[in-house]
Amino acid sequence: MKADFNRKEFFRCKILTERISGGSFVAKSLKLEDVKYVFTLSGGHINPIYKGLIEEGVPIITTRHEQAAGNAAEGWAKTTRTPGVCLVTAGPGFSNVLPALISAYYAHSPVFAITGHTALRDLNKHAAQEVDHLPLAIPTTKYARMVYNTHRIPEYMQEAFRICTAENMGPVLLDIPVDILTLESDVEAARPFFGLQPKQYRPKGYRYPDPLLVKQVADHLLKAKNPVIIAGSGVYWGRASNNLVALAEYLSIPVAYDDLGKGSLPELHPLAIGSAIQNILLNQADFILALGVIFGEYQGYGTNPAFYSEDVKFVHVDPEATEVGKNRPLELGIACSIKPFLGELLNAVKILKPKVKLHNEWAKIIKGDRNQLEEMISGPVDSDEIPIKPQKLTKDIQEFLDNDTRLFLDGGDTTVWANLILKALYPGQIIGSHGPTGHLGAGLPMGIAAKLAEPEKNIMILSGDGSFLFNGAEIDTAIRYDLPLTIIIENDSLWGMIAHNQDLSWGERIGTTLDEKNHIDYVKFAESLGGQGELVTRPEDVPSAIKRAINSGTVTVVDVRVDGSVTNILNQSAAAKADPSFWE
Ligand SMILES: Cc1ncc(C[n+]2csc(CCOP(=O)(O)OP(=O)(O)O)c2C)c(N)n1
Ligand SMILES: [Mg+2]
Numbered sequence: 001m002k003a004d005f006n007r008k009e010f011f012r013c014k015i016l017t018e019r020i021s022g023g024s025f026v027a028k029s030l031k032l033e034d035v036k037y038v039f040t041l042s043g044g045h046i047n048p049i050y051k052g053l054i055e056e057g058v059p060i061i062t063t064r065h066e067q068a069a070g071n072a073a074e075g076w077a078k079t080t081r082t083p084g085v086c087l088v089t090a091g092p093g094f095s096n097v098l099p100a101l102i103s104a105y106y107a108h109s110p111v112f113a114i115t116g117h118t119a120l121r122d123l124n125k126h127a128a129q130e131v132d133h134l135p136l137a138i139p140t141t142k143y144a145r146m147v148y149n150t151h152r153i154p155e156y157m158q159e160a161f162r163i164c165t166a167e168n169m170g171p172v173l174l175d176i177p178v179d180i181l182t183l184e185s186d187v188e189a190a191r192p193f194f195g196l197q198p199k200q201y202r203p204k205g206y207r208y209p210d211p212l213l214v215k216q217v218a219d220h221l222l223k224a225k226n227p228v229i230i231a232g233s234g235v236y237w238g239r240a241s242n243n244l245v246a247l248a249e250y251l252s253i254p255v256a257y258d259d260l261g262k263g264s265l266p267e268l269h270p271l272a273i274g275s276a277i278q279n280i281l282l283n284q285a286d287f288i289l290a291l292g293v294i295f296g297e298y299q300g301y302g303t304n305p306a307f308y309s310e311d312v313k314f315v316h317v318d319p320e321a322t323e324v325g326k327n328r329p330l331e332l333g334i335a336c337s338i339k340p341f342l343g344e345l346l347n348a349v350k351i352l353k354p355k356v357k358l359h360n361e362w363a364k365i366i367k368g369d370r371n372q373l374e375e376m377i378s379g380p381v382d383s384d385e386i387p388i389k390p391q392k393l394t395k396d397i398q399e400f401l402d403n404d405t406r407l408f409l410d411g412g413d414t415t416v417w418a419n420l421i422l423k424a425l426y427p428g429q430i431i432g433s434h435g436p437t438g439h440l441g442a443g444l445p446m447g448i449a450a451k452l453a454e455p456e457k458n459i460m461i462l463s464g465d466g467s468f469l470f471n472g473a474e475i476d477t478a479i480r481y482d483l484p485l486t487i488i489i490e491n492d493s494l495w496g497m498i499a500h501n502q503d504l505s506w507g508e509r510i511g512t513t514l515d516e517k518n519h520i521d522y523v524k525f526a527e528s529l530g531g532q533g534e535l536v537t538r539p540e541d542v543p544s545a546i547k548r549a550i551n552s553g554t555v556t557v558v559d560v561r562v563d564g565s566v567t568n569i570l571n572q573s574a575a576a577k578a579d580p581s582f583w584e
Helices: 002-012 022-032 044-056 066-080 092-107 133-140 150-165 178-182 211-223 233-237 241-251 280-284 297-302 338-352 360-378 390-398 413-421 443-453 472-480 496-506 522-528 539-551 569-578
Strands: 019-021 038-040 060-062 084-088 111-117 143-146 172-177 184-186 227-231 255-257 272-275 287-291 313-318 332-335 405-410 430-432 458-464 485-491 532-536 555-561
Touching: 019 022, 019 044, 022 044, 022 150, 022 178, 022 184, 038 044, 038 066, 044 084, 044 111, 044 178, 060 472, 066 084, 066 092, 066 111, 066 443, 084 092, 092 111, 092 133, 111 150, 111 178, 133 143, 133 172, 143 150, 150 172, 150 178, 150 184, 172 178, 211 287, 211 313, 211 332, 211 338, 227 241, 227 280, 233 241, 241 338, 272 360, 272 413, 280 360, 287 338, 313 338, 360 390, 360 413, 390 413, 390 458, 390 485, 390 539, 405 413, 405 443, 413 430, 413 458, 413 485, 413 496, 413 569, 443 458, 443 472, 443 485, 472 522, 472 555, 485 522, 485 539, 496 569, 522 532, 522 555, 532 539, 539 555
Parallel strands: 038 060, 038 084, 084 111, 111 172, 143 172, 227 255, 227 287, 255 272, 287 313, 313 332, 405 430, 405 458, 458 485, 485 555, 532 555
Antiparallel strands: 019 184
């Protein structure tokens, strides 16, 4: 008997002390990561985590749909550039949040998702809400795992945070069965992972580029006659804006932006030449330095001759090695963090050419062309016609974009007009909610997260009428948590982008009219959820209505009726694809 007792003592090594539940392990890990809010919708499978979060003092924000919880987590990520956390229940909770994770995956947004799951004990028995999450989550997250032991929760949480925040960032999912969350385990069993600080399990700092490659890029830049930089989302995620401005100014290099790169070079800067999407100015460039850009269809795959001259030299820099060189041949590709790359590049350029504004003349020419092009494509920004022109509404919003304001975009043509016309004063001031997958409806949930992250800021959402109603019920969430927001609906009573594509392709609309009878009252909709609203039909009333909304101290919808017949340059290019010869 005595020998047995000693063996037990020996193998356990430690004296057993505190026992805590799986839910508490999750909550403690989130607390150690300094998670400020968890976006969630309730369910029996995640109750133990709720209990843990209350104990740890980590507040939950409950949404009206799990997709909105996921979108809000991504909104937090896009606003703060730190992980946003969402927590949803098993089965339908998971399937509702999945679209938000898919969108975050392609946008490289750091979203940390936790799903409850059927108890391990009841697996494969048609348990309530039993769905096999992982096969669905694996292709669209950076990391998706089930946790099988309560005491291993801290270890899995740390691994998931490490992967979520590693450049290139992206969504992760931990799937935790409800018995694992409910069971208690000894804290000692979770050693050495229990109670660690983030710096103990994930790296700090940047990945520096190879100096020889940096020198080669410097040579290219100095030899080029007409260089252009494209600043993509990677510049925003990598907080590389200041380094970008310093390099662009030192050599007078014009900068176009893509997606979250908007405002990386503040857009009132003389070197800013607007969106790189289908930008015909780019084809004057003989050298392009692409930073954190995804060369997908929006970018003409980097090869469309309308936007890229045949002999343009390309250097592509991205933290994600697998993106570098995708879709178009390069002069040089470099996989590293963008911020140190730009710092090192400027140092290399300064050594080769102290004190120059090398491309001043070229920058002036392209800026002049840019102004002309802007006028041509944005059209009647000052029109006083009724119905209000979408361009006019968009331009009116600019005067509200001060340093204390952030604007989220949601919608089809609504987003296109905003990207063409509105100028961001700082990085991340104007955030497209849709990401590379074009996921509509995330604008309001993202705005909610942004208001939580930055209560002192004025948060506005500019949304198409179609996109707004995907998640319009989230007005209730904003009201419940007392989060004042200004929601401007660019209301053309259409799935406008698709309707205009059809107009140009066939001259008729199929399945794209939304409100022919004018029966949707967005003011009453907002009021029914506890907010307020205003209908605007005359152009002269737009600025004062937006001002009242900003000052309202609550959630205010400004329903602006706009002309549904106005089309734009992107619709022209989409319509070209209705011709079979395009695909031959
Ligand atoms: C979730 C989702 N469904 C459908 C689409 C296809 N789509 C792209 S733009 C668009 C129209 C959006 O309409 P609205 O929000 O009213 O903006 P508008 O184009 O009218 O400005 C649609 C349906 C999409 N991108 N995402
Ligand atoms: Mg619309």
